[in-house]
Structure formats: C-alpha cells, structure tokens
Amino acid sequence: xxxxxxxxxxNTYVFLKKTEWFGEKQIEAYQLDQLRKLIGYCDENIPxxxxxxxxxxxxxxxxxxxxxxxxxxxxxxxxxxNNYKDLINPNFKGKVLHSHTSGxxxxxxxxxxxxxxxxxxxxxxxxxxxxxxxxPSDRFATFTGQVVVxxxxxxxxxxxxxxxxxxxxxxxxxxxxxxxxxIVNRLNKGxxxxxxxxxxxLFSIASSIEELGLKITQSPKVIFTGAEALLxxxxxxxxxxxxxxxxxxxxxxxxxxxxxxxxxxxxxxxFEYGVLECHNPILNDDGSRTGEVLATGFTNLAMPFIxxxxxxxxxxxxxxxxxxxxxxxxSKINGRNEDFVLTPEGNKILRFDYLFKDTVNxxxxxxxxxxxxxxxxxxVKRESYLESEENALRKIVHSKISPKLEVNFEYVxxxxxxxxxxxxxxxSYLNK
Numbered sequence: 001x002x003x004x005x006x007x008x009x010x011n012t013y014v015f016l017k018k019t020e021w022f023g024e025k026q027i028e029a030y031q032l033d034q035l036r037k038l039i040g041y042c043d044e045n046i047p048x049x050x051x052x053x054x055x056x057x058x059x060x061x062x063x064x065x066x067x068x069x070x071x072x073x074x075x076x077x078x079x080x081x082n083n084y085k086d087l088i089n090p091n092f093k094g095k096v097l098h099s100h101t102s103g104x105x106x107x108x109x110x111x112x113x114x115x116x117x118x119x120x121x122x123x124x125x126x127x128x129x130x131x132x133x134x135x136p137s138d139r140f141a142t143f144t145g146q147v148v149v150x151x152x153x154x155x156x157x158x159x160x161x162x163x164x165x166x167x168x169x170x171x172x173x174x175x176x177x178x179x180x181x182x183i184v185n186r187l188n189k190g191x192x193x194x195x196x197x198x199x200x201x202l203f204s205i206a207s208s209i210e211e212l213g214l215k216i217t218q219s220p221k222v223i224f225t226g227a228e229a230l231l232x233x234x235x236x237x238x239x240x241x242x243x244x245x246x247x248x249x250x251x252x253x254x255x256x257x258x259x260x261x262x263x264x265x266x267x268x269x270x271f272e273y274g275v276l277e278c279h280n281p282i283l284n285d286d287g288s289r290t291g292e293v294l295a296t297g298f299t300n301l302a303m304p305f306i307x308x309x310x311x312x313x314x315x316x317x318x319x320x321x322x323x324x325x326x327x328x329x330x331s332k333i334n335g336r337n338e339d340f341v342l343t344p345e346g347n348k349i350l351r352f353d354y355l356f357k358d359t360v361n362x363x364x365x366x367x368x369x370x371x372x373x374x375x376x377x378x379x380v381k382r383e384s385y386l387e388s389e390e391n392a393l394r395k396i397v398h399s400k401i402s403p404k405l406e407v408n409f410e411y412v413x414x415x416x417x418x419x420x421x422x423x424x425x426x427x428s429y430l431n432k
Contacts, residue, residue: 004122005136007115012123013136019272020127024326027271028066034298035069035275036060042304048086049306066275069296074279075308077109088112088303096302099253111254117300121255124270128249128260132222134194139166141187141220143197143205145417149174156182168192172201172417180208190218195242199225200364200423203234206241207363211382219243226251228423229333233356250333252312256297256305259330262323267314267330274298276328277307278316288317288331341369342430343402352426355396361385366415369428374406378415 022030040060042049053059056071080087095115126136134140148160148169158174161167170183183205195202202225209216223238225248239246249260250267257274259267269276274297281291293310312333319329341349352367363380370376377393379385394407417423 004119007119009119009123012120013126016123016127016272017130020268020325020327022271022326027327031066031271031275032063034272035066035296036063038296038298038304038306039063041301042306045089045091045301046087046304047090048083049304051086069275069277069307072307074294075305077309077311080109080111080305080308084110087305089301092302094302109254111305112303113255113300114302117255117297117302120273120299121251121258124258124260124273125249127270129194129222129224131260131263132194132224132245132247134221137166138193139168139191141168141170141192141195141197143170143172143195143201145172145198145201147171147173157186158183159186170197170201170205172198172204175201175205175208177208177212180205180212181214184209184214184216188217192218192220194220195223197223197225198227198423199230199234199238199248200228200417202238202242204364206238209241210237216242221245222247224248229425231425250314250330252295252310254295254297254305254308254310255300256308257293257295257310262321262325264321264323266317266319266321266323267333268321268323268325269328269330271327272298276314276330278314279309281316284315286317288315290315290334340426340428341367341375341401341405342372342428344373344404345402349401355393359389359393361389364415364423366424367426368410369426369430372430373404374408376408376410378410378412380414381411 019030037060039053039058043053043059052073056073058071062068092114097113097115097118098110099113100110126134129135146169148171149158151173153174156179158170158179160169162169168186174183202223219242222244223242223246225238225246230246230248235246247261247265249258251258257276258270259276260270261267274295277294277296278289278291279294281289283289290313293312293314295308295310296306297304297308314330314334315332317329317331321329341352343349356362356365361382361384363382365380366378368376368378375397390409397405397407415423
C-alpha cells in the first residue's frame with residue numbers, strides 16, 4: 001500500500017486533477033520549466049548525460065523551447081543496456097525500486113525507479129480513472145498474469161482477496177471453462193466499482209462467460225485495461241459481456257511517458273509526467289501524423305530517460321477536444337515496431353484484429369511471421385469451428401492485406417504468453 005498510495009500520492013493526485021485543465025500556453029510553460037530542470041539535474045548527476053551534453057554543448061540555460069529537445073541524441077534500448085550504470089544517479093538519496101521488461105526479443109531491459117516516481121505514476125493512473133467516476137478508495141477487481149493462486153488448485157476460491165487495497169485478484173491460470181462459473185459467482189457478489197487488467201485476459205473470460213450462457217448481474221462502472229493494446233474486437237466483447245464502458249491508457253514499463261483516454265475516447269498526453277514526441281512522422285491523408293514514440297520523463301530522477309525510443313508507433317491529431325483538455329492528442333496507438341507483418345509488396349501491417357471481428361467460433365488468435373511471403377494464424381478454436389472458416393480468413397487477408405501472402409493455420413489449445421503474462425497479437429521472427 002505505502003509504495004503506491006503512500007507518501008506524497010494524495011497531494012500529487014489533487015495537483016494533477018487541477019493541471020489537467022491547463023490551457024495550451026500553461027502546458028507549454030510547464031513542460032519547458034520541467035525540461036530545463038531535468039537537463040540541469042542530469043548535467044549535474046547523471047554521468048551518461050554529462051558526457052552527451054558536453055559533446056553537444058547543451059545546458060539548461062540553452063533550452064529555449066521544447067523544440068530544443070531534438071538537439072539531444074535518441075536513447076535506444078541498446079544504449080540503456082550498454083550504459084546502465086552511467087544512467088543512474090550514484091548519489092540518489094531516495095528509495096530506489098528495481099524493475100525490468102521481458103523484452104519482445106527475449107532481451108531483458110533493466111532500469112531503476114524512485115519510489116516517488118512510482119507514486120506519481122499511480123496518481124496519474126487514478127486521475128484517468130476519476131474521469132469515469134472512480135476514486136482511489138473504491139473496491140476493484142484485477143485480472144492479471146501473475147500467479148497468485150497455485151496452478152494446481154482445483155477447487156475455489158480461484159482468486160485472492162487483498163483487503164488492504166480493497167482488491168480481488170483473478171489470475172489467467174484459472175480461467176478454464178469448468179472454473180469460470182465460480183469466478184462469475186464471485187463477480188456477481190458485487191462490490192466492485194471497476195475492473196482493471198490485461199485486455200486479453202478479460203476477453204478470454206468474457207468469451208467463456210458468453211459460451212457458457214452465464215450472466216454478469218453486478219456490472220462495474222467501467223473497465224480499465226493496460227499493459228497490452230486494446231483491440232477493437234476485444235473491447236466490443238468485454239463491454240457487451242460485462243455491461244459497461246471499456247477504456248484504457250497508454251504507458252510502458254520504463255515509465256517516462258503516458259497518455260490517457262478522455263470521455264471522447266481520445267488519448268491526451270499526460271504532460272506533467274513527460275513529453276511524447278512523434279519521431280519521423282508520416283503525414284496521413286486526414287492530416288494526422290504517424291510516427292515513432294520518443295519519451296522524455298520528468299519524474300524518475302533515479303534513472304532519467306530523455307528522448308527514449310519506446311518501440312511503439314502512434315498517430316497524433318490536431319484536435320480541439322470537446323472534453324476541455326488541451327494537451328497533445330493521440331488517436332491511435334499502432335503497436336510495437338517489431339510487431340508487424342512484412343508483405344511481399346514491402347508494406348508493414350501492424351493490426352489484424354479486424355480479421356476476427358465477426359468470427360464467433362474463435363477463442364483467440366495470433367498472427368505469426370517466420371518467413372517473408374507467409375503468415376501463420378494460430379487459432380484456439382471452439383467446438384463449433386468449421387474448416388471453411390480458413391477460406392473466409394484467407395479471402396480477407398488477400399483482399400485487405402496482400403493477394404501474394406500465403407496464409408497457413410496452426411491450431412493450439414492456448415496461445416503462449418510472454419514472461420510477464422502479456423499477449424502478443426502479432427509476432428514476427430524475421431530479422432529486421
């Protein structure tokens with residue numbers, strides 16, 4: 001409890017609920033002030049940046065606008081691995097927490113968080129939840145990939161109660177059809193203001209509830225998903241089965257940037273937390289810009305990242321959003337850069353969720369590419385699945401993606417998750 005909502009959490013939460021209504025000039029002034037402070041701090045305390053800033057002749061006083069960020073070299077994941085010790089403040093006095101990512105290529109990335117930065121991030125997340133009528137004191141259910149109940153356990157409860165946090169934890173390892181009825185019984189006892197969890201896990205249990213003909217009689221106000229991209233067909237099914245709004249926010253383990261959806265379903269940059277840049281933008285026909293996400297974080301002084309290449313692409317739009325917020329607006333998070341299929345024509349296809357929008361006989365699916373010119377669709381099928389559905393999927397691929405792409409199928413009992421429990425809808429083994 002203390003590591004998340006203790007310390008200065010409450011004051012930060014109150015502050016963030018005020019600043020989200022800043023005007024454009026206030027936002028720009030705030031970010032410029034924070035950027036100057038960050039540059040000065042890194043110049044004094046972070047060996048890696050001392051060296052970089054000296055090479056490019058950069059000081060806090062030479063920062064005149066946010067455009068000056070572009071003077072600083074991009075920080076890649078490999079840079080972090082090779083310069084780990086030099087990216088840490090050796091004299092940092094606060095409590096430090098160690099974290100890591102599993103890495104989609106299997107290469108782990110290590111980094112440090114100050115406890116203050118962790119609490120700031122939780123305050124940010126709860127600001128997002130407050131937009132939909134949720135407060136930090138509300139009771140909630142979590143759907144996670146962590147093992148909190150022994151996998152061998154064969155009788156209920158298939159969940160754990162965290163009374164201190166007013167949280168009930170459901171794990172993906174106990175979502176089989178024979179266990180779902182007791183999980184639904186627990187959910188229907190009510191008391192949950194909201195659910196939070198991986199969209200793939202929520203989609204899985206929603207599909208099972210529907211297949212078994214069960215009903216959720218005590219719906220939460222809202223469901224918040226995270227850690228994975230929320231796909232269209234997942235969102236539709238989760239909302240239908242649980243009878244509520246489904247929304248999400250965009251963040252990443254490294255914790256140096258964030259964007260949260262508003263009531264109009266657009267992502268707004270959480271400008272107090274850092275700067276999200278659109279790098280190498282491509283101008284789309286509708287005037288939007290799609291580019292790589294670079295993140296500069298303001299809060300984690302134990303190990304600051306400046307212009308960090310997250311590995312995602314996103315689409316920014318110029319919007320005077322009627323929600324009343326004025327921070328930069330993102331319409332879509334397009335996915336991990338490495339998570340795409342390369343077609344024979346040279347196109348990069350990041351999203352395939354529309355293939356499965358109307359397929360009621362598929363529990364879940366994953367698109368895999370091991371060689372150029374071919375994809376494998378891994379499918380967990382229902383008993384009612386027909387072989388003719390292969391042809392239907394092939395036709396969609398050939399008409400909407402590439403007529404030259406060979407489509408093969410692989411049927412599995414379950415689709416393997418990453419070490420963290422994340423589900424990857426697209427997985428490429430090509431050497432890019």
